[in-house]
Amino acid sequence: MMNIAPFVKERRKQLKLTQTELAMRAGVGLRFVRELEQGKSTLRLDKVNKVLALFGAEVGVTTLVEK
Template sequence: MDIVDESPRTIGAFVRERRQAAKLTQRELAELAEVGTRLVSDLERGKPTLRMDAVNRVLQVFGRMLAPIEAPRAKDDR
């Protein structure tokens, strides 16, 4: 599953899916990413107000990171 949706819920679902596939607990993932267990829990639940640097530490455990992508243009923006 590649993330191309900026939705916090989508990112959270990705993290949960990868964590479970790796047979890691939230605590184990938090230790690997050097973040708190609460952050992992909040991230998996789709909390929209987490720090990008902390989210990236978690995503980097799975070889991913947040990055800017070109937004789709509205039809009127041609």
């Protein structure tokens, strides 16, 4: 499973978007995109999903297997 921060950064670069362009397309602030790509741990899930939706992805629940 890939972490969100590198996923967003890699996809953004593949699409040749700046952080500003990504923020505008997703309807979020530039600061939010920067914090998302830096891996900030306290971000609003609804905004994370707005960004991920541009890449055909979303945050969801995964069941953990007990060890």
